[in-house]
Amino acid sequence: MKSRTIKRHFRESLKTLGRNSWMSFASVSAVTVTLLLVGVFVMIMMNLNKIATDLENDVEIKVLIELEADQKAEETLQKQIKDLSGVDSFTYSSKEEELNHLVKDFGEDLSLFKQSNPLRNVIYVKASDPQKTAEVAEKIEKFDNTHEVLYGKGKIEKLFNFLNISRNVGIGLIVALLFTAMFLISNTIRITIVARKHEIEIMKLVGATNWFVRIPFILEGMWLGLLGSIIPITVVTIAYVKLHSVLQPKLQGEMFQLLDVTPFIIEVDLLILLMGVFIGVWGSFMSVRKFLKV
Amino acid sequence: MIEMKNVYKKYPNGIVAANGLSIKFNQGEFAYIVGPSGAGKSTFIKMMYREERATSGDIVVNGMNLTTLKNKEVPYLRRQIGVVFQDFKLLPTLTVYENVAFALEVIEEQPDKIRKRVMEVLDLVGLKHKARMLPNELSGGEQQRISIARSIVNVPKVVIADEPTGNLDPETSWDIMNLFEEINARGTTIIMATHNKEIVNTIRRRVIAIEGGLIVRDEHGGNYGYEI
Numbered sequence: 243m244k245s246r247t248i249k250r251h252f253r254e255s256l257k258t259l260g261r262n263s264w265m266s267f268a269s270v271s272a273v274t275v276t277l278l279l280v281g282v283f284v285m286i287m288m289n290l291n292k293i294a295t296d297l298e299n300d301v302e303i304k305v306l307i308e309l310e311a312d313q314k315a316e317e318t319l320q321k322q323i324k325d326l327s328g329v330d331s332f333t334y335s336s337k338e339e340e341l342n343h344l345v346k347d348f349g350e351d352l353s354l355f356k357q358s359n360p361l362r363n364v365i366y367v368k369a370s371d372p373q374k375t376a377e378v379a380e381k382i383e384k385f386d387n388t389h390e391v392l393y394g395k396g397k398i399e400k401l402f403n404f405l406n407i408s409r410n411v412g413i414g415l416i417v418a419l420l421f422t423a424m425f426l427i428s429n430t431i432r433i434t435i436v437a438r439k440h441e442i443e444i445m446k447l448v449g450a451t452n453w454f455v456r457i458p459f460i461l462e463g464m465w466l467g468l469l470g471s472i473i474p475i476t477v478v479t480i481a482y483v484k485l486h487s488v489l490q491p492k493l494q495g496e497m498f499q500l501l502d503v504t505p506f507i508i509e510v511d512l513l514i515l516l517m518g519v520f521i522g523v524w525g526s527f528m529s530v531r532k533f534l535k536v
Numbered sequence: 537m538i539e540m541k542n543v544y545k546k547y548p549n550g551i552v553a554a555n556g557l558s559i560k561f562n563q564g565e566f567a568y569i570v571g572p573s574g575a576g577k578s579t580f581i582k583m584m585y586r587e588e589r590a591t592s593g594d595i596v597v598n599g600m601n602l603t604t605l606k607n608k609e610v611p612y613l614r615r616q617i618g619v620v621f622q623d624f625k626l627l628p629t630l631t632v633y634e635n636v637a638f639a640l641e642v643i644e645e646q647p648d649k650i651r652k653r654v655m656e657v658l659d660l661v662g663l664k665h666k667a668r669m670l671p672n673e674l675s676g677g678e679q680q681r682i683s684i685a686r687s688i689v690n691v692p693k694v695v696i697a698d699e700p701t702g703n704l705d706p707e708t709s710w711d712i713m714n715l716f717e718e719i720n721a722r723g724t725t726i727i728m729a730t731h732n733k734e735i736v737n738t739i740r741r742r743v744i745a746i747e748g749g750l751i752v753r754d755e756h757g758g759n760y761g762y763e764i
C-alpha cells in the first residue's frame with residue numbers, strides 16, 4: 243500500500259471519530275472500564291501468584307523416622323524416597339543435628355536435653371512440583387519405619403484453591419466486560435458505516451478494493467481502543483509504583499516478596515495496550531463484516 | 537468486447553428478470569436498451585458491472601468472465617467500466633472537482649495524474665469553470681455532466697448508462713446526448729437504457745428491445761418502437 247493511501251485512511255478514520263463523538267465517548271468509556279479492571283486484576287493475580295510460588299518453594303515434607311530403625315533400615319528408607327517419582331531432593335538430619343537447630347533457634351535452655359535427646363532422626367523431602375506435595379507425602383507415609391510425615395497440610399491447598407477461584411471469577415468478569423466493550427465499538431462503527439453508505443456505494447462503483455473501503459473503519463475501531471487504554475495504563479502504573487514503595491519495605495526479610503516494578507509494570511501496560519487495540523479492531527471488524535457488503 | 541450467452545437471472549424473490557439473453561457488443565458501438573417498465577433493462581445493465589450476478593450463462597467483459605470472476609477481482613472490472621445513473625450519485629459535501637477526483641483517488645492513482653485528468657474531463661464536459669462549486673449549486677444537467685465526467689475520468693472502454701436523461705428536461709437531455717456522442721466518437725462504447733422516444737428516433741443507433749427478460753428486437757439504426 244502506498245504511503246499516500248495510508249495517510250488518507252488515517253485522515254478518514256480520525257474525521258469520523260470526531261463526527262459521532264457521543265458514541266465514540268461511550269465506546270472509549272467502556273474500553274476504559276474494561277482495561278482498568280484487567281490491569282488491576284492482572285496486577286493482583288500476578289503478585290498473588292508470586293507470593294504463592296515463594297511460599298510453596300518453602301514447603302518441605304518432614305519425615306520422622308521410627309526410633310527402633312537401625313542404620314540399615316534408615317538407608318533403605320532413604321533409597322525408597324530417592325527412587326520415588328515426584329521427589330526433587332531430600333536431606334537426612336540426625337536427631338543431634340535437629341537439637342542443635344532448636345538450640346540455635348530457642349536458646350541454651352534446651353541444651354539440657356542433650357543428655358537424653360527426645361527428638362527423632364529426620365529426612366526432609368522436597369517435591370519436584372510443589373502442588374504435588376500432599377501426594378508425595380502420602381506415599382512416603384506408607385513406607386516402613388516412618389513414624390510420622392508432616393507438611394503444611396491444608397494451608398497450601400487452600401491458597402491454591404483461593405487463587406484458582408479468584409482467577410476464574412476475574413476472567414469471567416473480564417470476558418463479560420470485553421464483550422460489552424466490543425459490542426459498543428461495533429455499534430459506533432455501524433453508525434459510521436450507515437452514515438457513509440452513499441460514499442461507500444460510489445467507492446465500490448468506481449473500483450475501490452474491498453480493503454480500501456474497510457480499512458478506515460478498522461482504524462476508527464483501533465483509535466477507540468487506543469484512547470480507552472490511556473487512563474488504565476496511567477492509573478495502573480502509578481498505583482503499582484506507589485503500592486510497591488509502601489509495601490515492599492515491610493516485606494523485607496519475609497519469605498515472600500512483591501514483583502519488581504520493572505519489567506512487570508511495563509508488561510502489564512503493554513498487555514493493556516494490546517487488549518485495547520484488539521477490542522477496537524475486533525469490534526469494528528464485526529460491524530464491517532456484517533454491515534459493509536464488500 | 538462484451539458478450540452474453542444464455543444469461544438467466546432469477547432474483548431471490550423468484551422474479552426472473554433475464555430469461556436467456558444472448559448478445560454481443562463491439563468496441564466503439566453505441567446501443568440503446570429499450571422496453572417497457574420492469575422488462576429487465578436495469579438488470580441487464582447491472583449484470584455487466586457485476587452489481588448483480590447472473591444465475592446462469594456466461595458474461596464476458598474485456599476478456600473477464602463475470603460468472604467465474606472472484607468478488608475480490610470485481611474492483612478491477614469496475615475500473616474498466618464507467619457507470620452513469622438517473623440520480624447522478626454525486627457526493628454532496630465534495631466540490632465538483634473533488635467528486636471527479638474521488639474516482640481516481642480511491643483507486644490510488646498518482647496525484648499529478650489525477651489533477652491532469654480531472655481538469656481534462658471537466659473541460660470536456662464544459663464545467664471547468666465550476667470546479668470549486670458544490671453539486672447542489674448546479675442544475676440537474678450540470679450535475680449529470682459531472683457524473684459523466686467521473687465515469688470517464690479513468691478512460692474506460694465502455695460507459696454504461698441507466699436512464700441518464702430520466703430526471704432531465706428535454707433540452708438538457710439533448711446536451712447530455714451530445715456529450716455521449718462526443719465520448720463515443722473518441723472510441724468509447726456506450727450502452728444506454730432509456731425511455732426517451734425522441735432521442736432514440738432522432739439519434740439513430742443500434743436498438744435492443746427487451747421484454748420480460750428476453751431480447752425481442754436487435755436492430756442497427758432502429759427506432760424506439762413503443763408508444764408512450
Ligand SMILES: Nc1ncnc2c1ncn2[C@@H]1O[C@H](COP(=O)(O)OP(=O)(O)OP(=O)(O)O)[C@@H](O)[C@H]1O
Nearest residue numbers: 547548549551553572573574575576577578579580
Ligand atoms: N433487487 C431486486 N430484487 C428482486 N426483484 C427485482 C430486483 N430488481 C429488479 N427486480 C425485478 O426484476 C424485474 C426487472 O426489473 P428491472 O429493474 O431490470 O426493470 P427495468 O426494465 O429496468 O424497469 P424500469 O424501466 O422501470 O427501470 C422487475 O419485475 C423487478 O421488480
Ligand SMILES: [Mg+2]
Nearest residue numbers: 577578579698
Ligand atoms: Mg430500470
